[in-house]
Amino acid sequence: MKKGSKAAESDTNGIASDAPPKDARRSEAKRTDARRKYDPEQTKRNILDVATQEFSAMGLTGARVDAIAERTNTTKRMLYYYFGSKEGLYQAVLEKVYGDIRALEQDLHVSELDPVEGMRALVEFTFDYHDRQRDFVRLVTIENINGAKYVEQVKSFKGRNVTVIHTIEDLLARGVAAGQFRSDVDAIDLHLLISSLCFHRVGNRHTFGTAFGRDPSHPRLRARHRAMIVDAVLRFVRKED
Amino acid sequence: MKKGSKAAESDTNGIASDAPPKDARRSEAKRTDARRKYDPEQTKRNILDVATQEFSAMGLTGARVDAIAERTNTTKRMLYYYFGSKEGLYQAVLEKVYGDIRALEQDLHVSELDPVEGMRALVEFTFDYHDRQRDFVRLVTIENINGAKYVEQVKSFKGRNVTVIHTIEDLLARGVAAGQFRSDVDAIDLHLLISSLCFHRVGNRHTFGTAFGRDPSHPRLRARHRAMIVDAVLRFVRKED
Amino acid sequence: MKKGSKAAESDTNGIASDAPPKDARRSEAKRTDARRKYDPEQTKRNILDVATQEFSAMGLTGARVDAIAERTNTTKRMLYYYFGSKEGLYQAVLEKVYGDIRALEQDLHVSELDPVEGMRALVEFTFDYHDRQRDFVRLVTIENINGAKYVEQVKSFKGRNVTVIHTIEDLLARGVAAGQFRSDVDAIDLHLLISSLCFHRVGNRHTFGTAFGRDPSHPRLRARHRAMIVDAVLRFVRKED
């Protein structure tokens, strides 16, 4: 069994793991010095970012505390200082990742759009989010292997899902009222359907790639998939004449 | 101070992990002595069955060789004797699991059905298979976390996928010819779409259950999902007038 | 995953660990300001009191600097500021505890009593002291596990013992002269005998309680033990006719 203590894959190409806030911080209160030695918030964030990559790449059991610590600006000790244990850190990562997606969903003002366009926007957003946030997808996958044991304790988790369902319910209701959508679609079922289509091609892209020699993350394929999924969803909800 | 060494979840309700053979075996080939003291085949199979459960429940890194050995009729040494290493055993499990599905697909004589009925049959079969073979679904998930590293070396893997694509191509071609299906659907894309819908609700059932308080494996929900997925696929391929 | 960081047992029911002084102090010397922001003496005393409990409950190796600091009004840093190290703090605790008992023994004016009554008074005092000062008993026990390494450097230690022996020698001499006591009793041996009887039932009360289902600190049992021990000592020293 190989050891490879570097993350096998560093999928962090999205928002979550960008470490942008250095500027945000500076603009706050702490004046001059660019890098202070004692900055708990930054230390925590740094650990969390590295841990996100490592856990998403290796799973809870596969990740190594040492490996995380090594890629950090601090030492292993700080990791325990702030997060208590490996599991505690893992949970904090889940919390952060679920918090991130919720923040973004706010920007979608679906309720202001025509039902069909709103549905399209929602699906495209969901597609794009999963496509970019591989760490998120992997962590959800990992949680399912863990039997959702840790996500249950994550506060941001439940809230996030309620919001999506409300959005979908609103779209469906308006679409039905406008005679555009059929009336027998359940919001949660539809959410599952959309999620399935957006999640699977990211989460299972490795076996898919191996099986068919196609990399689903290739731009051309991605664009086609995006269109296909939007199409499939709209055909599913659309009222047939 | 001890940790639970039993598989966190024993999802074995399907074919893969059934350990039926003790009797079946005897009536097979090995004639004479009813119970021999040393039966390599049975020993191997026993190890494999236990390992399937353990790996599918815990992942490659999460599974413990000791835990597997303990639930076996033999000792840890035998595990190494027959499979060489933890990874070797894991690979053997993948091999077995992929072999299982191929055997089943033979029974589907889709080519003899009307395109629409054939498509329905294919989707229903795919749905049922994933619904029952949770171990399979989990192992695929796990492989994707491993970057499909091990599945690449599994012989039954590639072959299996080729077959499905052929089946779909045949259905699409016949459906287009009959004026029932649209002509711009790619077989691999459609396979991905079907897989997504059938896979996700099983693989991510824990987070789904936690999020919405609905267990997707409940009979009523399962039936509804099955119908919904068939419906979605047919709407997707059907030619609009 | 956290461990209980509170002392396993807080036996502080006596003088040593009472933290009475907040007011007493003020009336002492430091006149003017009722509550100053920085009060080194109070800070030290507070640390010392907490440390007494923690060390007596957990032993030198078992006690945790973090746990002590947490229960303090100040921070860990202050602990090092004032006491230099964990060992330094432990030693300061020993010093304090031995100082306490000496102060009390002054109040016993045994030399003014009839030998038999004096002996009774001494035994009763010794009994009561051990019975109340569990922290003291525990710390002595702990020191014996440490090979008395730290108590050797405690100034109040030697002096204290010399005093007791003088008291006993005086009692014995007067008792022999009065024809009440036998003449072949060694003062240090007698001290050991008395100590044994008073110390053991406190120090080993847990195993005793577990073994016999009797809690030696129960009032009824305590009274009986007190009488028994006085009786045993008097029978031992008394001259037989």
Add this chain to the structure above:
Amino acid sequence: MKKGSKAAESDTNGIASDAPPKDARRSEAKRTDARRKYDPEQTKRNILDVATQEFSAMGLTGARVDAIAERTNTTKRMLYYYFGSKEGLYQAVLEKVYGDIRALEQDLHVSELDPVEGMRALVEFTFDYHDRQRDFVRLVTIENINGAKYVEQVKSFKGRNVTVIHTIEDLLARGVAAGQFRSDVDAIDLHLLISSLCFHRVGNRHTFGTAFGRDPSHPRLRARHRAMIVDAVLRFVRKED
């Protein structure tokens, strides 16, 4: 804080830690070879003997698993293999130590002796046992610091104590019947009294030695103490004319 990973004191001068069984073993079944490489019983016993010394010298928290392992013929891993954890090993040590004393007590046929002689024999036995088995005394002390947490789970513990009380009750009853003993002595109280006298001088010998410059384990002093304690107990139980 000093590290000293060797046992600070190796008090093993008694039966428990003698490693005599090499012969016993040979005379059993295992024929020829004096030291076999695979001998679980011996491995366990070896670990247990070393652990007894280390725990009794350093306490539960003070003892170091590494230090124990180092002085063993095997590796640290085996310690976990057989005893599961540091606490498990500690408990096994308690079990062994309590088992040892019970075995010895069988040899005392007190019931066949005249009450006075029987009482003398019992006290002398108790004295000698504590005097020799310092490891036992220290471990009991340590357990009392632990609040008897571990000893409660030790099977040999309760049984042992019941036996002693029966012996004492028998002696008292016969002595009273013979007009030699007073009738108002409680067996458990007497046991406590005897234990106190025998235990304290061993358990607290370090502080005693430091305080008075006398080493209670010196042969001359030991003999005098032995006589004194027998005398004190007999005076306590004897009926006064």
Add this chain to the structure above:
DNA sequence: TATGAATGAGTTTTCATTCAT
């Protein structure tokens, strides 16, 4: 073919102590 004992290298976690503010 089969087995229980044994192991070294790693992995998580804890601890007393010090630094920068």
Add this chain to the structure above:
DNA sequence: AATGAATGAAAACTCATTCAT
């Protein structure tokens, strides 16, 4: 005088694998 953040060294414990029988 006082503090929260930071740390290296060591401690407990685990894991996949091999050996002797």
